[in-house]
Amino acid sequence: MKRILLFFILAAAVMYGILHGNLWRNNLYWLPSTAVERRNALDTCLLKPAFESLLGDDKIYPFLCPDDFLRVAAFQGSHKFDLPYGIKRAGLSTLISGHDLSCAPIMNNGPVIGYEEDVGRRTTFRLSYPESIFSDPIHYDPNTTVVLIVFKPRDLKWLWEILGGQKVSAKGFWKRPALKMIYKSSQIRILDPSITRKTAYEWLHFPTRFPKKEKPKHPTTGLIAITLAFHICHEVHLAGFKYDFADRNSSLHYYGNETMSQMMQNEYHNITAEQKFLKKLIDKNFVVNLT
Template sequence: MAAVRKRTLKVLTLFVLFIFLTSFLLNYSHTTVPSAWFPKQMVLELSENLKKLMTYSHRPCTCARCIGQRKVSSWFDERFNWSVQPLLTAQNALLEEGTYSWWLRLQREKQPSNLNDTIKELFQVVPGNVDPLLEKKSVGCRRCAVVGNSGNLKESWYGPQIDSHDFVLRMNKAPTTGFEADVGSKTTHHLVYPESFRELAENVNMILVPFKTLDLEWVISATTTGTISHTYVPVPKKIKVQQDKILIYHPAFIKYVFDSWLRGHGRYPSTGILSVIFSLHICDEVDLYGFGADSKGNWHHYWENNPSAGAFRKTGVHDGDFESNVTATLASINKIRIFKGR
């Protein structure tokens, strides 16, 4: 039996190695990373992907319910691809030409800077060697709370429950001071883009969601020279976030969410759905708070006094109804739980 298991593992390893080599060669001519990176990056990426495949596929999950469990729902299995890595690193910075072209169209930059040069400069100021799954394999059961900004959090008293999670993800402005009883005070990761940035506590990881090349340039500038003060609106010239606390959401992961989960609905995904799918890849158990309308059907932020503001209901670029259906379906198959508040 041991000999059979060993032989099977060897065959699987060789097969996976062949797949990754083939994939790399097919995409070799379509990358956006400088040719000088290829030899070292090829070896590193191949080694890391193979190691992650072997460790992840045999990694035990000790949660009561585990997101990664297969054959629970064909709908989920068709969409969830654990091999797509959520965070940009120096080892996985190769972008297929189609992905790069699609990403460039998101904000319609007229004269985008060279992505090759930008990425090289980026990883001189922020970590390029982070684990793209945030060391998920080292945790038996990682419980994550994804906290949206809906007004249904008002008087919900979810604060202590939210703070009990291992990871607490928030997005955009999302103030906690003065709202702790309802939204909690703990934040481990905060997703922003330049136009939605807010200063964070020292122990919080900032995850930049780049919708354009200028967003990557802004991170470089905001942590060094402070020369960028305007995108399509004024943005902070300097930020206090420590450089080793800055992570970059992978552009290819944005496209994965758009293609696999949204099936092309909307022009590009909202920060909310990007946070949810991100959490499926780095967590074993996911609870959602602050998503959707309040009990009266109003759409507004929990810090707003105007319950009919509808500030994030219709943006013109996101399909809110379809995104809501995705999270509702995930809840119906017990992949996530949704706490609807008041």
């Protein structure tokens, strides 16, 4: 029965991806791009697709919608949303913990174990994509909800394969994706693609089509998380999310050795546009900057 239910959930995800088109255009594996629809808030979550009834269980819905977050917020007694990207300095954990926050998401494969002083101890949501999700069981957290960001149709096929116990093909990814899932299927949600589209086209003003000689740009996971936060929360806090152009040797994350210099050479992101957008958010007091 569980296998049948899993089949319907993943089938619904694939149908959703096909019906709503692609997010970007990539000459290697994107399908033809479609016109970008400008939606108010998350209409796709308010009007759930007809195939929802196929799931057979009203407690399981494969797409992440505002209600998923608001239920957590109501339980925690707060509608604030913290984005602890982390900073290499003692005391940030105390700073984060000192705020009344309902959600504490972490991006990609940012570790918590061993970095509690940099990023805190709690991870409510972890936003990832196949190439960045954890595969080492040491990082498993039973209290975390994994939010899968879908950038391409291959990402949904990867989810189908990995949850269905099939052999996972690494073809079509910019780097080797996770070949096994350390999380339970009940912990996984798929981010509504309208969030990613809004980040790219409305906030960062990316073109819907890129010239063939130019690498297609897409937002960082951090910017996508901020867009999501503004859709579902009354207050957004930022901790450690910035780009230090003045010091190219500065650390990009609270973990690892990646520097600003390496990030500036990344052809798939436009961090100049992201930094301008972050500055605007902070200057206009749209976010509480804990950095």
